[in-house]
Amino acid sequence: MTDRSAYELEAFRGDIDGIRVYGDPKQVELRSRDYYWYSPILSEELDGRVGDIVVIPQDQDEVRRVAAAAAKHRIPVTVRGGGTGNYGQCVPLEGGIILDITRLDRIIAIEPGKARVEAGARIARLDDAAHAVGQELLMYPSTRRIATIGGFLSGGSGGVGSLRHGMLRDDGNVGYVKVMTLEPEPQIIELHGPDIQKVQHAYGTNGIILELEVGLTRFTDWVHTAALFDSYLTALCFALTAQETGLDCYLLTPVERRFATFYQKFGERFPADRDAVFAMVAPAEMGRFEKLAKEFGGAVSFAMSKEELHSAGLQPAYECGWNHTTLQALKVDKSWTYLQVAYPRPFDPELVIRQMERYGDDLYMHHEMARLEGEIQIFALPLVRYRGRDAMYEMIREFQELDGCDIYDPHAYTIEDGGMKEIDTAQIDFKKRADPYGLMNPGKTRGWTPDMAVRA
Missing domain, CATH: 3.40.462.40 (FAD-linked oxidase, cap domain/gating helix)
Known part of the structure; x- marks a missing residue:
């Protein structure tokens, strides 16, 4: 565990002066949660775990300043998107900085068969933009309306559309990822092809995802x-x-x-x-x-049509499946949980x-x-x-x-216990490069041990 008295938040705040910061306990608590409460077991383990400060950069240059200052002062960083995960992916176990990347939301380019986008873009906004030019996303979670595309890559595995296009990690679904390292002089690492798996479903433990390229297909008015x-x-x-x-x-x-x-x-x-x-x-x-x-x-x-459903006061079909089924039940009866x-x-x-x-x-x-x-x-x-x-x-x-x-155990908050069942050495090796001090979302992977962190 990180000793919170060992890092200086005020010095960090001085280094990032001009970047939006929230220190109000209610705001910090709100952004320290996701939907882990679907699991009574996770609620027992994660209730009360909060960060110390929320930082909301407006662009990638501000992310760089935050990453540099966090590394300089050795402060833990938990990256947060829409907060729609179910396993405590964005719950900080050791306090520190909640890095809210939802303002990094540029849709950089939409081309035939692909879109380049910043990680904080809402999936619904990206999909709607693709619709406007006759295309659509290959897949998205049932939380389409509020989830971010970077969060989906970091914490998701598949969803609506996986019937046609497979799971997120299958070839062709994600073509490129731009990652920033967490060190005093942050570096940019570009991942292509199979190397994307180094950060896919890594819970934000090994680098800050800035941009990604996702596949598109021809639009269908389902x-x-x-x-x-x-x-x-x-x-x-x-x-x-x-x-x-x-x-x-x-x-x-x-x-x-x-x-x-x-x-x-x-x-x-x-x-x-x-x-x-x-x-x-x-x-x-x-x-x-x-x-x-x-x-x-x-x-x-x-x-x-989706418009007819809306007029009738009904939710779209994708909100009747995947983990929205659990949400629908919990709205009525809190005694339920679920399995995957x-x-x-x-x-x-x-x-x-x-x-x-x-x-x-x-x-x-x-x-x-x-x-x-x-x-x-x-x-x-x-x-x-x-x-x-x-x-x-x-x-x-x-x-x-x-x-x-x-x-895929939805009552565990570590990557390995939740789904992988084994330590992904490629992700840990990448963490040594992208997060040499072991500051990113500490405690979420059993593959990283304290002796791996750079001490200098």
């Missing part, structure tokens, strides 16, 4: 829709068949009927006696979508039914159809009734050992 079925098994099989047969969708999200109580705005569009598949479907494919649903004994309950599950390939829908039978009312199922490394990969983000830490980890053990699933 139809937001849902199909209803008599059983969850049928809903799963329908979604799997839709994906396997190449039906052009941006989202396919099976959600079981017990979620209906959390989606009350939809009323009879998602009743409590039917299981749903929320989807974003290409307009030319709606006929095939409806026909396939009918073949599985189902029916389409609504089909609207990757199923063995090829996917067996019957395994899901056995899991539902095993856990009964302690688990509500929801799945996401995606791709990973070019192959179909099915994920689940089930709601779990919280019965304590021991019960949670017993459930995780059963998913892994009895069912052969991989769990």
Whole structure:
């Protein structure tokens, strides 16, 4: 742990004079949080962890001044974007500086198939700008409205659009990253191709991301829709068949009927006696979508443009999937939490039914159809009734050992425990170069040990 008495905040503030700073405890606390409260376990561990000061640079030159001063005074730095993560990625474990990069929001260039953008740009603004020239993002999190593109790269892995374009780390989704080091004379490092993985999903532990280039594809005016079925098994099989047969969708999200109580705005569009598949479907494919649903004994309950949904007071389909399912439930009942599950390939829908039978009312199922490394990969983000830490980890053990699933633990705040399961030596080697004093988001990776820090 960093000894807070060992660094001089006032001297740091003097060195960055003219850059916007907040020291008000309420402002600092607000920017020291993300959505970790989805997990009662993380709430126990992270409540009360706050920074000492919030710094909001207006451009990359100001970021350089902040980085230099922080390194000079050996003050920990936690970079923050929209704060929409779920694992405490932007919660400072050792105080110090909260570096809010949301003013670094320039859309530098939009070209055919790609966009160059500063890391603090809101994803919705970037995607809307791409729409204006007939393109769209390959993927985005369900928190599209408020998440930043740099935060998505640092803490995300996939989301809406992963059905078509794979996970964030797959080839072609991110083409370039510009990183600033945290040292008395900050340097710029440019990453291309596979080297991008050195900072992707690194929780901001190894360099300040300034810019990135993300892939774009042709714009589609997606139809937001849902199909209803008599059983969850049928809903799963329908979604799997839709994906396997190449039906052009941006989202396919099976959600079981017990979620209906959390989606009350939809009323009879998602009743409590039917299981749903929320989807974003290409307009030319709606006929095939409806026909396939009918073949599985189902029916389409609504089909609207995003504007029509807004007029009807309904959220877009992408806010009915991914981790927005957890958010919808927690708005109604705080006793829920969740898991993140990757199923063995090829996917067996019957395994899901056995899991539902095993856990009964302690688990509500929801799945996401995606791709990973070019192959179909099915994920689940089930709601779990919280019965304590021991019960949670017993459930995780059963998913892994009895069912052969991989769990990306949403109740852990370190990179390795949350998903990687092993230390990424390439990221640690890059940290030695980009953060030689070990000041960036300390405590979030077990791969870094205090003896690795430069002492001079």
